[in-house]
Amino acid sequence: MKFISIVVPVYNEEENIEFFYQEVCKHMEPLPYKFELLFVDDGSSDATPLLLEKISQQDSRVRGLIMARNYGHQLALTCGLDHADGDGVITMDGDMQHPPEMLPVLLAKWEEGFEVVQTIRISTEGVSWFKSVTSGLFYKLINAMSKVHIQEGGSDFRLLDKAVVQSFRRYKERARFIRGMIGAIGYRQALVEFVAPKRFAGTSKFSLRKMMHFALDGITAYSKLPLRFAFFMGLLFALISFAVTMHVVYIKLFTLEAVPGWATISASILFLGGLQLLGLGIIGEYVGRIFEEVKQRPLYLLRVELKQQQKE
Known part of the structure; x- marks a missing residue:
């Protein structure tokens, strides 16, 4: 038996x-x-x-x-x-x-x-619309990012x-x-x-915080796409920054008008700084998981x- x-x-x-x-x-x-x-x-x-x-x-x-x-x-x-x-x-x-x-x-x-x-x-009796929507979005996101299909x-x-x-x-x-x-x-x-x-x-013990950790574990365990996203975003804005720099140099050398856009420059610096921190945060998630693994x-x-x- x-x-x-x-x-x-x-x-x-x-x-x-x-x-x-x-x-x-x-x-x-x-x-x-x-x-x-x-x-x-x-x-x-x-x-x-x-x-x-x-x-x-x-x-x-x-x-x-x-x-x-x-x-x-x-x-x-x-x-x-x-x-x-x-x-x-x-x-x-x-x-x-x-x-x-x-x-x-x-x-x-x-x-x-x-x-x-x-x-x-198929559905859960009494579950909130928020949990239903976020659950569906999670599966769509992870399947778009991962080579391993996870059944919605x-x-x-x-x-x-x-x-x-x-x-x-x-x-x-x-x-x-x-x-x-x-x-x-x-x-x-x-x-x-x-x-x-x-x-x-x-009541359910699966809080919003636990749901977020669960989703993050799922994405980082089965996809390197966030790392590639950070790389390509950095590359894109590096090219944009280079183009803007060339424009500023041209204005300075070949025209009589200095660029007065201090607000624009400040906003650009803050935006690029935030983008760098985003990339570092994504990398940090993966490095943190490496740290947990190597301790054995x-x-x-x-x-x-x-x-x-x-x-x-």
């Missing part, structure tokens, strides 16, 4: 854990698979770790990995994938926006021979074959954009569409692993 690992990163989800656990069991138990629920607690400050300890003691199919601090959603997912032992591994969020009733659909596609079964979120509406709700998980573990970069990494790995992929319901309880620190640390104690 095939064994399925379900990896669930959680952060301050005490209101959702037990209901999510019950729903997953309800949809997995009728299927012809053994399965485990692998919760990865990303440094929660509420009662989430206590609830995971309680559930793991009651059900041997449940394990809890408690991270030493909050590392972020992508590293929590990585931790779960590193510890998953299943023939197939499903990653999903624990707030019920990744519907457990979709699990049989993903497994059916896997049985058809697809090594990656990726869900595509893609989520971290997917099934990976064991072979794909083993390939994923060979990727060691710190700034992780897993949607791009899975796209770069390849393998045979199937797409499954779904409508994400509202959260069962609580562990991606994450675990404080404790929760599982049912074996009876003697």
Whole structure:
């Protein structure tokens, strides 16, 4: 009988854990698979770790990995994938926006021979127009800049074959954009569409600041275009500056009129200075990522692993 690992990163989800656990069991138990629920607690400050300890003691199919601090959603997912032992591994969020009733659909596609079964979120109930618009713009931007295509509406709700998980573990970069990494790995992929319901309880922990960091990681991890943009902009304005300089020299040497445009000169200097700072900022983002990579620190640390104690 095939064994399925379900990896669930959680952060301050005490209101959702037990209901999510019950729903997953309800949809997995009728299927012809053994399965485990692998919760990865990303440094929660509420009662989430206590609830995971309680559930793991009651059900041997449940394990809890408690991270030493909050590392972020992508590293929590990585931790779960590193510890998953299943023939197939499903990653999903624990707030019920990744519907457990979709699990049989993903497994059916896997049985058809697809090594990656990726869900595509058509829409999300109750999501703001701002998040919908910015999400769409992000995917259009990154696909225009990157050689690796990232499916618009893609989520971290997917099934990976064991072979794909083993390939994923060979990727060691710190700034992780897993949607791009899975796209770069390849393998045979199937797409499954779904409508994400509202959260069962609580509020989203994915703030605007985290969204911006996530987008920046995705762009800098899979595109050098910002660096080229800074280079070509610098080249363009260097040529413009040279032309303006030649014009000023001509006026000074061959006419009786001196250039009175102090305001224009000041504005030009400020504009070019701002452009240089923009270029340095873009370069700094990439240099900062090089700095993080060369330190070779562990991606994450675990404080404790929760599982049912074996009876003697």
